[in-house]
Amino acid sequence: MKMGSSNNNPFKDQTNYSFTNKLFPYTLYALLPIAIIHLYLNPFSFSFSPTDLFPYTNRITISPSKEVLRKSIGLETSCDYSNGTWVQDNLGPLYNGTTCDTIKNGQNCMVYGRPDKDYLNWRWKPKNCKLPRFNPNSFLKLVKNKHIAFVGDSLARNQLESLLCMMGTISKPQLLYTDGEANKNRKWHIPSHNINVSIYWSPFLVKGIEKNTEKDFNTLYLDSVDEKWAKDLEFIDFLVLSVGHWYLHPAVYHNGNNVVLGCHYCQNYTEIGFYDVFGKALETTFRKIVERKGQNGNESSVFLTTFSPAHFEGEWDKFGACSKTQPYKEKVLEGMDAEMRKVGVEEVRKAKLRVEEFGNSNLRLEALDISGLALLRADGHPGPYMNPFPFANGVGERVQNDCVHWCLPGPIDTWNEILLDVLKRWGGEYKGKLT
Template identity: 40%
Template sequence: MNWKWSTEKHSQLLVKLAISILFFGLGFRLLFSQSTGFSDISEAPFIKQTLNPQPVSVDLQENGNQVLENGTQFGENATQASVNSNPYQENGNQIPENGTQVSVNPNPHTSDDLQENGNDSGNATEVSEPKSSGSVDIPETRDQNPRKVTCDLFTGDWVPSASGPAYTNESCSWMESRQNCMKNGRPDSGYLFWRWNPRDCELPPFDAGQFLELMRNRTWGFIGDSITRNHVQSLLCILSKVERAVEVYHDEEYRSKRWLFPSYNFTISLVWSPFLAKAAIFEDENGISSAPVELYLDKLDPTWTNQYQDLDYMIFSSGEWFLKTANYHINDTVYGCHNCPNKNQTELGFNFAHRKVLQHLFNFIVSSNHSGMIFYRATAPDHFENGDWFNGGSCQRTEPTKEGEFNIPDLNKYLREVELEEFENAVVKASEKGMKLKLLDVMQLSLLRPDGHPGLYRYFHPSKTDNSTKIVYDCLHWCLPGPIDSWNDLLMEMVVNG
């Protein structure tokens, strides 16, 4: 009996031992398999997202009913232009009363320069939200990895944008009548539904709130001609979605102005200086010259140099005005001219004067040791087809053009070559001194937008204009809202990310 009990007890011990071995084996295998699984992940714990979708390729189909057939760009046989009578005159028909300093007024004077007949009509049709055509009503996509080591903001494509412009002609009161294309009766609105998309990086849309916060207690100066004014109005319209600026200053001719954003103590100054150099200009309110421009190539314009040190950010531009008939002075002596009225003078050409002034400008900037950020905006193109403004040229396109279809007009090309050469010389010297000198190159993105100009709609409902009024297409300035708004997208990106 003792033997039987001993045998049974021994058998139980063997069973328990076998069960223990079985559980131990299962546990060891489970632990080993889990350990193997974790090691597969731990070999590469910081896998980066590499998704980088290509920009949308847009094959633009021309609308044969609204696009000029057999349109030609400014021809290769173009010669130096004599611009004595310019339809885009800078002086207004309404001459303001004397008085330069303006008190802060929640409803400041907003009639900039020239007011076309009928533009203030109470029957004007305003468009609050332009509608997109079906061809551009597609969702936008965003790059999953927008920040890259290098970013060429100026090479890219225009892609459809369902969101449309950041403002309308109802939400902004700062646009002048000549750029208010929708109010003036432009029938199409598809040109409003595109955005600029650089090819190797993402360009965020302009963030008005962020920009105003960054510019708190800062000052901006935009120095140049009517295209500069066009640019400033675009910026004011975008920022007005957050806070409406108050006009606090204007000169007697309403050409130079200053605006304040009270909540941010942020000011934007528009400084009228079409040559950037000292000049005597003899034009009436219609842009008709009674005498050649007297241009002093070795003297910068004190209109902007006197306030240079008080501006934290500046953007300079020039170009088109150098095409005007002018006498050139150096050391207070007539040195030569362009389109010389006096045949005994030396014909130097507009490029000579343009280069001299830019050299003087950049030497001034580099020697100033200014600690802020300074931009030079390169020349923007016009889009006259089948002629120029003075001989029947027009711009009637309604969509962006394909790359390579529209060449840079010859005169713009000559101005641009000088600008890029002189800027490259200056930026080397500026970088050696640690200065922030930047090039805002809007040529390529603007060249692809022949649809963005007022054209006939610089006039209020041109089809109803009196036959005695000479109708001239404006293929130089830009509709607001319109493609010029993208210039501010670029500007903000360059300010925020260098």
């Protein structure tokens, strides 16, 4: 055999052994200063494993899913806001009746002389999740460069004015436009964040003719959406719908081709009630929203504020019609209040399925389920303080009361806390933690 053959090199094993023996201490010498520096800078976090020396050894890395990451930072994707209790909160509201000039006179209870103030010192505490106090800065950032619109009846306006007051503690809205009786259609602009905020008067959401001196009933066309607001859908990024109480009034209902379906509390037509009619109107509304937003690739969020219970405990024009000064600890949602809420929640559920069928991932829908928590707040209505200082001259024989709308500030501010929290859970404020 040839002496030069590598297979017969008597020094082969010794050479490799010697090189390995030298490499290992050299490696340790190189790592030792790094370890000492790390230990000095982070004395309680130093750890060492073989993979630090040999990073390319076979190992499996599992990246946590976004859902796992959400839970690790204490964030759930959803919250059951309907289940909870009212707890005392001495922080009080963000604004008052004198610092906000967008409050409708009939809801400005403090300025109109309501003597008790306890109704201002409660916050809603969901059972299984947290509902933070409204943060105006967070909301303004989330809706920056966007258009948020409230559509519906006077409860929609009530909620809108609450939101304007809370945002106004940071950046004052500027009124751009007003139209209609009692300023029912208005638009504001917030220059600091380039935000538009609108209110559209549409008490049925679908096309309707309100009762007047000639006809003492409303006329509804259940297959046609009200274009007064629907024509602007492509320009609306956040849409909050709120209707219900106008469906309790006498009305005649029409469907396609002007066919009369029946009526509620009227003559000459078949009585059909209003629960199914309310559902049909919401179905028409959501169908149009999904169809029109399906043609638009922009991100949009649509909310339905569920039915807000009234608290009349006697004649509306008698003293003490809604005189509570503390929230109920427990009260069951039942009867009409429960049914109206149920219809709203169900129609939102069906609308979500339509969104899936359309494949439009940019359109989100949610029910702001406030019916139960609102039921507990019989203390939050203007009552006789819908008029200024109603008892200045004593208690009269007739005392007009509002046990439907809400004092501002008051319990209705919570509805907008829920609105903000839903937006954050959808990825707004926490987005950076999940990407």
